[in-house]
Amino acid sequence: MAGHTGRFPVKHVIGFILSIALTLLALWAALGSDLPTVWIIVSIMALAIIQAGIQLFMFMHMIESESHNGHVPWNMIFHGLVLAAIVVAGSLFTMYSGHGSGGDHDGDMKHEQQQEQHEGHTEH
């Protein structure tokens, strides 16, 4: 890989600039823009994932033929991320389905409503 032996660490500098830019962008999206909350969350999570990818590929030498480790590191990290998705999404899915958390005195509430309640959650 070219970056290793040359004097100037091009890849690192590009990665660095990108990550600073992405951070600022996320900050702006969250605090400066007036997107709907859902979209803010989606977009800043997307930015975070891109930035993580930059670290992994541009800083961490995840795929390097000299390592003779083939695709295993990539494979493991990939599966780690899949598991992360399962754990986070799965927990939210199961913990906030059906009985919800913010059950109110009115037992007839539908579960979608309960979920919203939970997210608002100020009344408790």
Added chain:
Amino acid sequence: MQLDEFFVTGEPLIYGAMVSIALVTAAIIFILTYFKKWGWLWREWLTTVDHKKIGIMYIISALAMLFRGGMDALMMRIQLAFPGMNFLNAQHYDEVFTTHGTVMIIFMAMPFLIGLMNIVVPLQIGARDVAFPYLNAVSFWSFFFGAMLFNISFVIGGSPDAGWTSYTPLAGAAMSPGPGQNFYLLGLQLSGIGTLATGINFMVTILKMRAPGMKMFQMPIFSWSTLVTSFIIVFAFPILTVALALMTIDRIFGSQFFTLTGEGMPMMWTNLFWMWGHPEVYIVVLPAFGIFSEIISTFARKQLFGYKAMVWSMIVIAGLSFLVWVHHFFTMGMGAFVNSVFSISTMLIAVPTGVKIFNWLGTLYKGRIQLTTPMLWSLAFIPSFVIGGVTGVMLGMAATDYQYHNSYFLVAHFHYVLIAGTVFACFAGLVYWYPKMFGHKLNERIGKWSLWFFVIGFHVCFFPQYFVGLDGMPRRVFTIIPEWMPLNVISTVGAFGMGMGFAIFVYNIYYSLRYNEREKSGDSWDGRTLEWATPTPVPFYNFATVPHVEGLDAYLIMKEKGQTTFDEANLKPIHMPSNTGQPFIMMSIMFVASFGLVFEWLWMAIAGLIGVIVMMAFRSFDYNDGFYVKVDEIKRTERSARGL
């Protein structure tokens, strides 16, 4: 804290246990001193990094834990057969099933299998040790001290009593004060760290240290099962680590994760526990599948039928195992949609498992089946496990699980899979690889007696439980109504049958040590894989010359070609790691730290943790790079081992 709070008091059973523990300890100390074996113990065992010795230590510990868990089981069975006798009261019964479940799964099944992996996998793939021998020793000692920590709760401080699942808020500080639950948390945490390290270790070993020429799809199936299991370990155990840590912090430092106060969410524990817990049950069954595959293929004298399908089905099972955890709490009221999703994903596991069952049957087809003891254990597994499996699928149907859940139907299911799967495999594997480990076989005749007692006892014990479950008998009750009595008595009889089986098994170890002839060749069963290519007992470096592998069943091919692993012309010095006492010392300090935390003596916990960190720093500066075995020494060892 008063001394009488420290020691558990007031129960003849426990005084008895204390006395016997004290006596056994004294006896061990006496024997070691009398025969001047302390040095030997330290040099040969406590400081070893040899995967074979570590494996043996795992298995001995696991057998001891099987004994302990089995005693718990017998106590429960006595209580349930004679509820009027008040053999155990409610509190004791609760402690007993909690420790039974935990000990059996965490400190018996997993270490037993990990022990077999340790002994067999490096040999099967033609390696001289695991990738990280030092780490391997750390793993073992962390398991060992974790198990010790958990087991001393019986006499010091009091046992945990909230079930092996330890659901909050019951297991929280408010409802379960005292050290009992802390023992559970820290015992599991300590051994869990070791398990995670084992997972990493075996993944790297299998991925990087296979003999030259051995492609992934030429690997013996037990090694494959170890790889897949390690994968599950690596991804499942961190969840347990976190869950345990959170509950520990709740209990000791007053956080509010799983509490009723502070808007905590107790059911999040349930969720996290099963996110680990379900993969866990496959961690203990996939290696078992691997063992059965090896044995069935060896004694059907045929290559494993559908090798590729066998491997892929394991991979699919591993993947699915992370997607079904909710089936353990269908009854929590998540609604029809969530339950439908997880119901279907659960039942899907039947498909790859079925593929395995039918491929085993295919292996038998047109074979020449030799009914040796390990083969009989494996054959007993097939029909028994299918019963457990199909009842698992019934549990997986959420709409009817509402009726089975928390009943003896469930208890019957999981013993059918855990015993017919895991325990049979442990016995089968131990008998099968016993000559490799100790240089002589176990007696076949006594072995078969033990098998029949255990297998028949097993069915007599657990088959009736399906029906008493359908009759509405819940699990975890210490006394029962008369309607449930007859089936429970039958069940208890069966449990004692299993006890007899186990006792005969232990006797067989003694008997064979004394009377069975020693193995002359390393190939005790006319084996097919590389572990049989080594002489018996296996030299500490395993292979004098590492063979070049050309296909599945590598040793079979070598035998046809007349090759061995002792190619005198091509010997080179072999690099081996040095023994070290660090893992043992480090983990005993960890034990002290954990013990301190159990009693919430923070000074002790902190001091211990500092000790561990110092040990790690020490290790970082340790540049000992092992040593080389000289060619002469290899020659001498091999010649004597092979009787040349």
Added chain:
Amino acid sequence: MKHRKQHLMKWLSLLPLGLILFLSGCSELTVLDPKGPVAQNQKDLIMFSIIFMLLIVIVVFVLFTYMVVKYRDRPGRGNKDYDPSLHGNTRLEILWTIIPLIIIVILSVPNVQTLYELEKPPESTSNKDPLVIYATSADWKWFFSYPEQDIETVNYLHIPTDRAIEFRMSSADSMQALWIPALGGQKYTMAGMETKLYLQADEPGMYKGRNSNFNGEGFTEQTFEVHAESEEAFSDWVNESQNEAPDLTQDKYDELLKPGLLNEMTFSSTHLQWVNHGTMADKDYAIKRHREAYKELLHLENGKEDGNNEH
């Protein structure tokens, strides 16, 4: 050797046989002897699934027996029928993947259907409004509040037959589960949230109910009785209770909440006036009041405090 082999066969053939025998006598097992539409629904599904499971078990057992008997290495068998080169068959692999998959699909359809049905009151009595009962579990007893009737009972339940019961369930402390096997499956009760369970009795009678989710020392004894009776008998009981039973005061209630076992009791008002454990706000109601009671480890004489809940 031969003898032992036969032994094995005899034993193995006994298993499915035993299963069939047991099932034909199944009417004695509570779960398979339903007393209401919900349990009936579940029983039907159980029987449906058992047929497939038996089928699978039989297929495997037959194949297994065939293989072990036929390909055993008996003296004198030699190499007849021995084919060590046989190592796989793609067609077979596909076959034994597809067939189980089909079975799973066949099982899933009624399963999912039933799951949705169980979320609603039973079809058969949809003309009547369900009777609402708040079921509150607490270590180690049950409170049943009838808001419309303004009655609260401890450790027993009266319900009219042929009318759906809507249980609104929650717990004052540990996680528990309400299970009346004769009437249908269980569901958990948890502090700070409300779960719902629909059950119904078609036949009058006395059924056993209990907490089925382990919650400590008194768990075994945390049972209750369900009196299912005609609508008239039920209203008689309601009237009688309203007239004769004392009011439930908050002090009294707090006292009862303390971990321990209780006898059956009846009150002519409900605790819902001041606390609903199914809401986040009241989640810690019991734990706040009774922290100390939890801390002093309870020592019940063999699980029984003075008096027990049989009458």
Added chain:
Amino acid sequence: MSAHELKSGPLEYRSSQGRMNILGFWIFLAAEIVLFSTLFATYAVLFGRTANAPTPGELFEPSTVLVMTFLLLISSFTCGIAVHEMRRGSVKGLITWLIITLVLGLGFLGFEIYEFIHYTHEGVTLQSSAYWSSFFILTGTHGLHVTLGIGWAILLLIQLAKRGLTPVTSRKVFIISLYWHFLDVIWIFIFTSVYLIGMVV
């Protein structure tokens, strides 16, 4: 045990033990992803459950968080440069950049400690509520990792000074660089899902 010693390529990959250790560490990092994701899941599920304590929106300070984020981002960059220097064979460059990395890491830790103390003064602690428990444990676990990383790197610096660049020391440096970058990855997610979302919602 190692037959395959390489003659060329980065030092850390030359011995087979080096390659195995690095692979093992990647697998460990995969396990760490799951570990942190469990903490994130807990955080997400307990989000909003602040009980009577202040909400995150009331307490989070964008400026502090931004400074922390930049400290860590820069340290990840300098750590990358350190490995770059190592591969050029410059021990001095390596040590210099590694020290810079550590100083930045210490700066991060300082701010985190300040932040925690500040919150305590505002009346939220680990015990306040489910939400705050999960907040402190999630960020605290990350902080603990950073602390351990710093201690570990200091040990390595001593070894580098004593032994220079060998297959063993360079393997160790490479592994800790993976660790350090990884902590940055985790922080990105903490920054996004804890702080930004906490301030938005």
